[in-house]
Amino acid sequence: MKSFDQLRRVVVVGAGLAGVATAIRLLRFAREPVQVVLLERRPEYRNAGVAYQRESNHWHHVFNIQAGRMSAFREDVDDFIRWANHEADRSDWPADWRDHEFSESGPAPRRIYHDYLEDRLAEAVREAGEGVTLVEADGEAVDVDVFDDHAHVVVEGLAMPAGSPATERALLRADHVVLATGLETKYPAFASEVLDHPAFVRSPYSPSGIQRVLGVRGDGVVAIIGSLLSAYDSATLLLRRGHEGAIHMISGSGLTPRTYPADHRHQVLELPPPQLLGDTYEGREEFIRRFREEWDRACALLTREHPDVSPVVVTERVAKSWEPYLPAILERIPTDELRALLDGYGTLLAVLRVSAMAYTTDIVDAARGENGQVVLTTGRVRHVEAADSGKLVLTVVTPDSTTRTIEADLVVSNFGRETNYERADSKLWTSLLRKKLAVVHQRTGRGVEVDPCGRLLGPDGAPSGPISVVGSPREGDEIVRNGRTGAFTFNLAAIKNHSVEVAATTLHRIESCFDERAVDVAEALSRAADPELREAATRSVDLEVRRMATRPRDERESLALRLEGDLGHVRDLLARGAATPPSDRAVRFAVSSAATTKLTDLSVTPRELRTALGLEGSVEPVG
Numbered sequence: 197m198k199s200f201d202q203l204r205r206v207v208v209v210g211a212g213l214a215g216v217a218t219a220i221r222l223l224r225f226a227r228e229p230v231q232v233v234l235l236e237r238r239p240e241y242r243n244a245g246v247a248y249q250r251e252s253n254h255w256h257h258v259f260n261i262q263a264g265r266m267s268a269f270r271e272d273v274d275d276f277i278r279w280a281n282h283e284a285d286r287s288d289w290p291a292d293w294r295d296h297e298f299s300e301s302g303p304a305p306r307r308i309y310h311d312y313l314e315d316r317l318a319e320a321v322r323e324a325g326e327g328v329t330l331v332e333a334d335g336e337a338v339d340v341d342v343f344d345d346h347a348h349v350v351v352e353g354l355a356m357p358a359g360s361p362a363t364e365r366a367l368l369r370a371d372h373v374v375l376a377t378g379l380e381t382k383y384p385a386f387a388s389e390v391l392d393h394p395a396f397v398r399s400p401y402s403p404s405g406i407q408r409v410l411g412v413r414g415d416g417v418v419a420i421i422g423s424l425l426s427a428y429d430s431a432t433l434l435l436r437r438g439h440e441g442a443i444h445m446i447s448g449s450g451l452t453p454r455t456y457p458a459d460h461r462h463q464v465l466e467l468p469p470p471q472l473l474g475d476t477y478e479g480r481e482e483f484i485r486r487f488r489e490e491w492d493r494a495c496a497l498l499t500r501e502h503p504d505v506s507p508v509v510v511t512e513r514v515a516k517s518w519e520p521y522l523p524a525i526l527e528r529i530p531t532d533e534l535r536a537l538l539d540g541y542g543t544l545l546a547v548l549r550v551s552a553m554a555y556t557t558d559i560v561d562a563a564r565g566e567n568g569q570v571v572l573t574t575g576r577v578r579h580v581e582a583a584d585s586g587k588l589v590l591t592v593v594t595p596d597s598t599t600r601t602i603e604a605d606l607v608v609s610n611f612g613r614e615t616n617y618e619r620a621d622s623k624l625w626t627s628l629l630r631k632k633l634a635v636v637h638q639r640t641g642r643g644v645e646v647d648p649c650g651r652l653l654g655p656d657g658a659p660s661g662p663i664s665v666v667g668s669p670r671e672g673d674e675i676v677r678n679g680r681t682g683a684f685t686f687n688l689a690a691i692k693n694h695s696v697e698v699a700a701t702t703l704h705r706i707e708s709c710f711d712e713r714a715v716d717v718a719e720a721l722s723r724a725a726d727p728e729l730r731e732a733a734t735r736s737v738d739l740e741v742r743r744m745a746t747r748p749r750d751e752r753e754s755l756a757l758r759l760e761g762d763l764g765h766v767r768d769l770l771a772r773g774a775a776t777p778p779s780d781r782a783v784r785f786a787v788s789s790a791a792t793t794k795l796t797d798l799s800v801t802p803r804e805l806r807t808a809l810g811l812e813g814s815v816e817p818v819g
Contacts, residue, residue: 203229203230203231203327204228204229204230204231204371204706205230205231205232205233205368205369205370205371206222206230206231206232206233206370206371206372206373206374206702206706207233207235207337207349207368207370207372207373207374208222208232208233208234208235208374208376209235209337209349209373209374209375209376209377209624210235210236210245210375210376210377210378210667211234211235211236211241211242211243211245211332211376212236212241212243212244212245212246212247212248212376212378213244213245213247213248213268213309213313213667213688213691214245214376214378214666214667214668214691214694214695215234215236215374215376215666216234216243216268216313216316216317217268217313217666217691217692217694217695218374218376218666218694218695218698218699219232219234219317219320219330220268220316220317220320220695221695221696221698221699221700222699222702222703223320223321223323223324223328223330224320224323224324224744224746224747224752225699225700225703225744226324226325226328226703226707227325227703227707227709227756228325228327228328228707228708228709229326229327229328229329230327230328230329230703230706230707231329231330231331232328232329232330232331233330233331233333233356233368233370234330234331234332234333235333235334235335235337235349235351235368236332236333236334236335236358237334237335237336237337237353239334239358239359242332242358243310243313243314243317244309244310244313244314245378246378246379246399246401246402247306247309247401248306248307248309248310248313249307249310249401250307250310250311251307251403251406252307252401252402252403252405252406253305253306253307253401253406254307254406254410254433255289255290255292255293255305255307256305256429256432256433256436256437257305257306257307257429257432257433258303258304258305258306258553258555258556259303259304259306259309259553260425260453260550260551260552260553260556261456261550261553261688262300262301262302262303262456262460262461262462262553263276263277263280263298263299263300263301263302263303263304264276264277264299264300264301264302264461265462265688265689265802266304266309266688267802268312268313268316268688268692269692269745270689270692270693270696270795270796270802270805270806271741271745271795271802271805271806271809271811272745272806272811273802273803273805273806274300275316276304276309276312277298277299277300279312279315279316280298280304280308280312281297281298283315284308284311284312285311289308293305293308300461301456301458301459301460301461303553303554303555303556317330319747320747323747323748323749323752324749325749325752325753331356331357332357332358333351333354333355333356333357333358334353334354334355334356334358334359334362335351335352335353335354335355335356335362335366336351336352336353336623336624337349337350337351337624338350338351338352338623338624338627339623339624339627339628340373340624340627340628340633340661340663342633342660342661342662342663343661345371345662346369346370346371346662347369347370347372347373347661347662347663348367348368348369348370349367349368349370349373350365350366350367351363351365351366351367351368352364352365354366354368356368370662371662371706372662372663372664372702372705372706373662373663373664374663374664374665374666374698374702375624375652375663375664375665375666375669376665376666376667377622377624377625377667377668377669378667378668379613379668379686380613380614380615380617380620380621380622380625380668381399381613381614381621382612382613382614382619383614383619383621384398384421384609386577386578386579386580387577387579387580387607387609389580389581389582390580390581390582390588390607393582393588394408395408395582395586395587395588395604395605395606395607396580396588396607396609397409397606397607397608397609398609400426400429400430400608400609400610401426405608406433408606409430409433409434409606409608410433410437412434412439412441412605412606413441413605414438414439414440414441415440415441416439416441416604416605416606417441417442417443417444417587417602417603417604417605417606418430418434418439418441418442418443418444418604418605418606418607418608419444419446419588419590419602419604419606419607419608420443420444420445420446420607420608420610421446421447421577421590421607421608421609421610422445422446422447422609422610422612423445423446423447423449423450423451423452423572424447424451424452424453424543424546424547424610425453425552425556426610427445427447427608427610428452428453428552428556428557428560429556430608430610431443431445431560431563431570432555432556432559432560435559435560435563435569435570436559440569441569441605442569442571443563443569443570443571444571444573444602444604445570445571445572445573446573446575446577446590446592446602447572447573447574447575448543448574448575448576449543449544449574450572450573450574451543451544451547452547452561452572453547453550453551453552453557454508454547454551454552454557455508455551455552455553455554455557455558455561456508456509456551456552456553456554457506457508457509458554460506460509460551461803462801462802462803463505463513463801464516464517464799464800464801464804465498465502465505465513465516465517466517467494467497467498467514467517467518468494468497469518469521470487470490470491470494470518470521470525471486471490472486472487472490472525473486473525473528473529476528477528477529477530477533479533480533480536480537483529483533483537484537491514494514494517494518495510495511495514498510498513498514498517508551509551511548511549512548512549512550512551514548515545515548515549515681516549518679519678519679519680519798520679520799521679522679523676523677523678523679526639526675526676526679527676531638531639534639534640535639535640535641538640538642538675538681542681545681546681549681573592573594573600573602574594574595575592575593575594575595575600576592576593577590577591577592578591578592578593578599579591580607583603585603587603587604587605588603588604588606588607589601589602589603589604590602590603590604590607613668615641615642615643615671616636616641616642617629617634617636617643617644617669618636625644625669628652628660632654632655632660633652633654633660633661633663634652634653634654634660635653635654635655637671637672637673639672639675639676640671640672640675640676641672642671642672642675643668643669643670643671643672643673644665644669644670644672645657645672645673646664646665646669646670646673647659648677649664649697649698649701650664650665650666650670650694650697650698650701651663651664651665651701652664652665662705662706664698664701664702665694665698666691666694666695666698667686667690667691667694668686670686670690670694671686674686674690678798693796693798696744696792696795696796697792697796700744700788700789700791700792701792704785704788704789708781709780709781709784710781710784710785710788711779711781711782711784711785712785714778714779714781714782714783714785714786717770717778717782717783717785717786718785718786718789718790720770720786721733721766721770721783721786721787721790722790726769728769729766729769729770732762732765732766732769733766733787733790735762736759736762736763736766736787737787737790737791737794738809738810739755739758739759739762740759740787740788740790740791741791741794741795741809741810741811742755742809742810742811743755743756743759744791744792744795745795745809745811759787763780763783763784763787764780766783766787767779767780767783770783794808794809795809
């Protein structure tokens with residue numbers, strides 16, 4: 197086994213959205229030389245992941261949310277719109293999009309996000325500090341061995357840099373490891389006999405999946421397993437290419453996405469906390485009764501006090517306003533009951549919390565209805581088998597236990613993600629769980645246990661070593677810590693915050709200019725009663741926020757110089773009356789930690805955050 201050892205190194209496992217976003221933050225935040233290795237096991241998904249890869253998304257696949265919410269940086273909310281309108285290379289775009297003027301509330305094709313992330317990563321490399329470098333590597337991380345202050349990542353097929361000759365099995369020494377492994381795919385046991393059948397599409401977001409959907413007979417019958425956003429993508433693709441055959445959408449919930457209003461803008465409203473529990477938890481039935489009662493009351497209150505809010509997004513506003521209150525409520529629900537509630541109502545909560553763009557929903561909804569081309573069936577697919585005709589036959593069991601069959605020329609499976617990591621088809625997660633470096637999230641059974649900074653935890657609740665997690669493996673933690681449910685536990689908004697906190701806390705640990713043990717100094721700064729100290733601390737934190745949010749290297753370095761002077765003043769103020777004056781490293785850690793907290797504030801929208809941080813007009817494009 198070959199070993200690759202050199203300077204201080206952070207290995208990011210996964211080069212999709214979560215991994216790229218974290219790599220960008222590491223490159224921007226780093227003050228000292230560090231090598232960031234961005235490792236991807238499927239080279240074709242680099243800088244995109246499954247969700248945004250060019251050839252895995254047709255031009256008819258658009259983001260389910262508005263283009264104005266797709267910036268990779270919460271503090272620079274208009275960045276994606278600016279890029280799409282002024283920087284993107286449109287030379288190979290189709291006519292429908294080539295001359296399109298992207299707007300905050302309008303649609304945008306998902307496949308262009310690949311180019312956006314690629315451009316922003318390249319920019320971060322160009323503008324990185326001295327000695328701060330990126331290495332893009334191919335290979336599959338299959339294990340991690342942890343030592344006192346570092347780890348070894350075991351990689352199969354390592355090509356470093358990407359595209360160079362591969363090593364069969366190699367060790368990458370890392371001062372820190374970031375796991376950005378993305379969604380795990382659920383195994384469709386009901387279709388085990390037809391997984392390789394040409395009429396069965398297991399991965400609709402793949403080049404072969406797109407080709408099969410586009411290649412089905414124009415009058416063929418198509419069965420789509422699922423009825424939410426992914427299912428609507430497949431149906432939209434069929435309808436926009438003029439498909440004339442019946443399209444069956446089959447799901448256990450029977451729920452479908454609603455449509456955002458044309459001028460929708462994300463907003464956080466304050467509503468009274470929901471009274472979902474009495475003195476004790478009184479059982480599932482009583483909890484659901486209270487939930488429905490409080491939900492109806494909150495919707496009515498919001499409608500009355502905020503008449504400008506579209507009826508379509510009233511539930512989204514209520515769900516968002518309840519998030520700060522949910523952690524304390526969920527803490528009082530027994531584990532078995534909490535898991536059952538999430539399993540039974542998770543899809544409904546997702547539909548209440550998020551809608552989709554009219555570009556996708558209008559054409560599908562218009563084809564639904566009595567005797568419509570799109571037929572929605574509420575039921576579970578029990579079995580899919582091949583017929584002698586070359587078609588596939590689906591056996592569906594409806595909620596009233598009625599069994600029906602559907603014969604289809606093509607079956608598109610949107611069976612969903614695997615939330616239980618003990619069942620994930622992943623060498624890496626299997627090993628981490630077996631070695632007890634990771635443990636399945638105890639309260640929800642979804643994802644794995646992490647601490648507030650995203651560090652991976654073992655069964656004893658202690659960090660497993662220099663390993664952090666971003667994105668979907670943190671689903672359970674997002675539910676109980678931040679009150680987020682459905683796709684909002686691992687969507688772009690969550691990943692933006694994960695990338696900031698993981699990059700910052702990783703550098704706090706490995707850079708010599710920080711003392712991450714100085715938690716007492718950070719606490720003293722946060723609760724300072726001295727007005728002079730509060731003012732100096734606020735000024736320093738604001739400078740650090742601007743430094744972390746700034747893209748051009750020369751501007752970041754200028755801000756860092758200004759910050760150093762202010763840090764000295766803060767240290768002198770903290771030292772007054774103290775037996776042992778805090779070190780420069782301790783004060784720098786305290787200020788940087790406070791800045792990280794401000795950059796990840798969930799109580800406001802990204803646009804409100806930008807204003808609150810004083811960044812209006814201060815974060816300028818590079819060039």
